[in-house]
Amino acid sequence: MTSLANSGIKLRHRQTYAVWEITLKCNLACSHCGSRAGDSRVNELSTSEALDLVQQMAELGIEDVSLIGGEAFLRPDWLIIAAEITRLGMNANMTTGGYGISRGTAKRMKEAGISNVSVSVDGLEATHDKLRGKLGAWQQCFKTIEHLRAVGINVGCNTQINKHSATELPMLYQQLVQHGVSAWQIQLTVPMGNAVEHNAMLLQPYELLELYPVLAYLSKRGRKDKLMVQPGNNIGYFGPYERLLREPISRHRDFAFFRGCGAGINTIGIEADGKVKGCPSLPSEQYTGGNIRERSLRDIYENSKELRFNDINKPEDVTAHMWGDCASCEYAKVCRAGCSWTAHVFFGRRGNNPYCHHRALKKAVLGKMERFYLKTPAAGQPFDHGVFELVEEQIKPFDPTDPAHFSIAQTQFPAEWLAEEPDLQKSLMLERGMLMLQYVESGIVKQADSPWFDPAKREAIKQGIAIAS
Numbered sequence: 001m002t003s004l005a006n007s008g009i010k011l012r013h014r015q016t017y018a019v020w021e022i023t024l025k026c027n028l029a030c031s032h033c034g035s036r037a038g039d040s041r042v043n044e045l046s047t048s049e050a051l052d053l054v055q056q057m058a059e060l061g062i063e064d065v066s067l068i069g070g071e072a073f074l075r076p077d078w079l080i081i082a083a084e085i086t087r088l089g090m091n092a093n094m095t096t097g098g099y100g101i102s103r104g105t106a107k108r109m110k111e112a113g114i115s116n117v118s119v120s121v122d123g124l125e126a127t128h129d130k131l132r133g134k135l136g137a138w139q140q141c142f143k144t145i146e147h148l149r150a151v152g153i154n155v156g157c158n159t160q161i162n163k164h165s166a167t168e169l170p171m172l173y174q175q176l177v178q179h180g181v182s183a184w185q186i187q188l189t190v191p192m193g194n195a196v197e198h199n200a201m202l203l204q205p206y207e208l209l210e211l212y213p214v215l216a217y218l219s220k221r222g223r224k225d226k227l228m229v230q231p232g233n234n235i236g237y238f239g240p241y242e243r244l245l246r247e248p249i250s251r252h253r254d255f256a257f258f259r260g261c262g263a264g265i266n267t268i269g270i271e272a273d274g275k276v277k278g279c280p281s282l283p284s285e286q287y288t289g290g291n292i293r294e295r296s297l298r299d300i301y302e303n304s305k306e307l308r309f310n311d312i313n314k315p316e317d318v319t320a321h322m323w324g325d326c327a328s329c330e331y332a333k334v335c336r337a338g339c340s341w342t343a344h345v346f347f348g349r350r351g352n353n354p355y356c357h358h359r360a361l362k363k364a365v366l367g368k369m370e371r372f373y374l375k376t377p378a379a380g381q382p383f384d385h386g387v388f389e390l391v392e393e394q395i396k397p398f399d400p401t402d403p404a405h406f407s408i409a410q411t412q413f414p415a416e417w418l419a420e421e422p423d424l425q426k427s428l429m430l431e432r433g434m435l436m437l438q439y440v441e442s443g444i445v446k447q448a449d450s451p452w453f454d455p456a457k458r459e460a461i462k463q464g465i466a467i468a469s
Contacts, residue, residue, distance in 0.1 A: 017066070020065055025074045027097070028097045041273045057085075058089060059298065063091060083113060092112070093114065109148070117156070121158075125139070158184070176227060191374075204369075213431045214408060237357065238335060242257050259334060260334065264307035265310050275288045284381075288306060289307040369394075369396075375389040
């Protein structure tokens with residue numbers, strides 16, 4: 001084998017992270033799967049085509065390649081691909097459902113150069129197995145974690161947050177710490193693929209008011225327990241916890257905040273049949289820039305408008321795509337409406353993101369809340385989406401113990417934590433209320449516009465009474 005230095009590849013500054021779906025074949029049946037994985041795609045890349053693509057990635061200047069599926073290890077030549085990625089000087093990583101990786105497989109992964117693996121775990125055992133569509137899936141995840149750690153591969157986990165998993169996050173956190181997991185990426189489930197038909201699991205925007213104090217608590221606790229809690233691209237934005245949540249993934253604290261969609265700038269997504277997008281999560285139909293069977297990766301990356309929609313050449317380009325509440329937000333020019341994937345799969349276009357903590361807080365202190373419902377169903381294709389209607393309503397009372405509405409009151413905490421902090425849930429409820437009070441008293445929302453400036457309401461907040469009560 002020739003070294004990278006002698007291979008004829010022109011070395012350039014590494015600029016882009018590639019997430020590569022090497023097969024759509026999967027051994028799970030997840031009810032929230034955005035790609036509707038299960039069977040292989042028609043005409044997936046051959047081994048020779050895949051190895052040529054690895055060469056093109058190295059020439060383009062990609063530094064990290066994350067292999068995903070479906071389930072990546074169901075492709076017979078996956079370790080050949082991984083070994084070629086590392087041979088050409090790139091980092092080979094992997095995301096897996098964790099069902100079926102033995103100690104022997106883990107050893108071969110290490111030999112191929114796979115350095116980091118993220119295992120998907122979506123709640124406690126019963127919840128995970130239900131969401132993943134297979135009994136025993138949760139147990140297999142933790143066996144996989146043990147196998148990977150035993151051979152020296154760094155292991156992280158990723159979790160989808162929805163109505164099924166949200167109440168179990170602290171209990172799951174404890175499991176991850178006990179199994180030596182070092183990093184935990186959290187992401188809100190959105191209505192793409194299978195999740196369109198199962199959209200009752202999605203958190204409504206007003207439920208973010210209940211979720212974020214819990215996430216902030218876990219993030220702070222993670223610093224002590226050496227579990228790095230990493231927010232995904234649709235966690236945020238610019239609410240009171242923004243810097244706290246993003247510090248673990250920021251190189252400098254001054255820039256620990258969301259700075260807009262990075263599709264095509266610091267990431268690309270590649271599908272198993274050769275299609276290239278600016279982000280692996282984006283809908284394929286609207287965001288595919290080309291196919292490596294027809295054009296080079298460099299040509300697609302540099303010249304396809306579908307991968308260049310985040311280019312900003314003029315000041316007016318920054319917010320030109322934005323609409324709805326995001327267009328008038330004080331953080332519009334920095335945040336640029338948050339995650340494009342999240343906005344698009346809700347509304348069929350980017351630029352207005354309902355999953356914003358800052359936005360939910362501003363609505364709440366004005367006595368308002370947002371709610372979405374499915375208006376147009378999805379077609380049933382990989383990476384497809386429906387169209388949702390977003391309505392603004394007056395805040396309505398709800399029972400915090402009603403499972404139809406996620407709340408701090410429903411959240412399960414380890415017994416040891418409650419022994420240390422008997423009033424933990426009550427303190428998080430109080431914190432939730434104090435955040436709203438802060439939005440009024442700081443002037444973010446004008447006092448005259450907010451019913452929460454009423455003395456009785458202010459006292460209710462201080463007592464930790466639920467926002468919707």
